[in-house]
Amino acid sequence: MTLETIAEKLSLKCKSSWENLKKDVSGGYAGDLLSDVMANSKAGDVWVTRQVHQNIVAVAALKEHAGIIVVQGAIPGKDTIEKAQKEGIPILISELPEFEVVGRLYQMIYSAQG
Amino acid sequence: MTLGEIRDILDAEVIVGKDKLDLEIHTAFGADLMSDVLAFARSGCLLITGLSNPQSVRTAYALDIAAIAVCRGKALSEKFIEIARELGIPVLVTRYIMFETCGRLFQAGITGCIREVHLEDKQRAQ
Amino acid sequence: MRSEDYEEYLECSYEIEGRDFIDAGIVSSQIKKGLKSKGIPESIIRRIAVLTFEAEINIISYAHQGTIRCYVLPDSVIIEAKDIGPGIEDIELAQQEGYSTADDAIREMGFGAGMGLANIRKSSDTFEISSVPGEGTYLKCVILLNGK
Numbered sequence: 207m208t209l210e211t212i213a214e215k216l217s218l219k220c221k222s223s224w225e226n227l228k229k230d231v232s233g234g235y236a237g238d239l240l241s242d243v244m245a246n247s248k249a250g251d252v253w254v255t256r257q258v259h260q261n262i263v264a265v266a267a268l269k270e271h272a273g274i275i276v277v278q279g280a281i282p283g284k285d286t287i288e289k290a291q292k293e294g295i296p297i298l299i300s301e302l303p304e305f306e307v308v309g310r311l312y313q314m315i316y317s318a319q320g
Numbered sequence: 321m322t323l324g325e326i327r328d329i330l331d332a333e334v335i336v337g338k339d340k341l342d343l344e345i346h347t348a349f350g351a352d353l354m355s356d357v358l359a360f361a362r363s364g365c366l367l368i369t370g371l372s373n374p375q376s377v378r379t380a381y382a383l384d385i386a387a388i389a390v391c392r393g394k395a396l397s398e399k400f401i402e403i404a405r406e407l408g409i410p411v412l413v414t415r416y417i418m419f420e421t422c423g424r425l426f427q428a429g430i431t432g433c434i435r436e437v438h439l440e441d442k443q444r445a446q
Numbered sequence: 447m448r449s450e451d452y453e454e455y456l457e458c459s460y461e462i463e464g465r466d467f468i469d470a471g472i473v474s475s476q477i478k479k480g481l482k483s484k485g486i487p488e489s490i491i492r493r494i495a496v497l498t499f500e501a502e503i504n505i506i507s508y509a510h511q512g513t514i515r516c517y518v519l520p521d522s523v524i525i526e527a528k529d530i531g532p533g534i535e536d537i538e539l540a541q542q543e544g545y546s547t548a549d550d551a552i553r554e555m556g557f558g559a560g561m562g563l564a565n566i567r568k569s570s571d572t573f574e575i576s577s578v579p580g581e582g583t584y585l586k587c588v589i590l591l592n593g594k
Binding site (some may be wrong): 352353355371372373395397 | 543544553554556559
């Protein structure tokens with residue numbers, strides 16, 4: 207399951223690093239408390255959050271996430287997008303609230319894995 | 321579905337509200353930041369959060385949220401439990417991460433308590 | 447081991463400004479990149495990335511300025527974080543999960559959940575912390591390279 211497929215199926219808009227949309231997603235992680243994401247998320251996860259400040263890029267890069275989905279209509283600032291572009295981290299956005307996005311993503315990822 | 325069925329789906333422990341397992345809940349809102357809950361969540365939903373401090377209980381109370389599911393296997397302080405009891409808000413704790421918790425409930429038919437963020441909600445948040 | 451004993455293994459040293467949230471994470475990514483190039487196992491690098499990030503965030507959140515140093519020894523990696531700032535009044539309390547002195551701005555960014563020191567401790571094989579209120583805080587984390 208690639209980020210590209212996820213973006214298509216969930217109608218997500220990509221804001222950075224389009225070239226990395228073909229990355230494989232191995233799981234998902236949802237949360238807005240950065241220490242928790244640092245401690246518990248895994249490489250290859252797609253990270254679902256409503257945080258939009260630049261530090262989300264540092265976290266995603268350090269944890270080697272496949273990408274970030276920003277939910278709830280939150281809009282990453284120009285600085286965040288630029289940083290994401292530099293680090294090669296795709297940022298996708300959704301107007302939907304976290305529960306809906308995670309619910310659909312969960313179904314996609316886990317049915318893909320059989 | 322009932323709170324009891326939610327407990328089963330999440331393999332959760334009921335910390336407060338063992339007498340309220342028949343409570344009907346159809347929607348859920350997942351968030352770690354209580355400012356988001358205040359801005360976007362609706363009454364009657366299940367709040368799913370990893371924020372295990374009393375702030376979560378007070379926020380749930382302010383919005384008449386039906387129950388709280390604390391995920392990521394967080395241990396709750398005595399104060400948290402006391403306030404939840406006092407305010408009459410059922411609390412479940414599940415070891416599943418937020419992603420798994422929301423995923424399982426969504427598959428079981430629970431829907432998000434707002435379909436999309438609308439302009440009024442965004443304005444309310446500001 | 448005293449710092450004089452491993453000074454020769456210093457890999458890199460970075461200065462951090464307090465309240466500089468914009469640059470938060472830069473130091474830990476640099477250290478991570480450096481360790482990757484030394485062929486250190488991925489799983490160990492991940493632990494070091496977590497604890498270095500938390501140490502970096504602590505300096506930015508609470509200190510005036512600080513330094514993070516990385517030493518690569520034959521059998522371990524040592525991360526030292528030293529800062530100049532208000533320090534920690536009660537070290538035992540500060541290490542309790544959920545305890546935080548973060549302000550609202552910090553919490554809204556998703557920091558300040560009170561997990562930083564706990565994460566650092568969990569990610570290290572040995573962990574030393576000391577502080578002088580009014581002066582600053584010192585952290586030393588040892589990560590063994592030969593497995594637990």
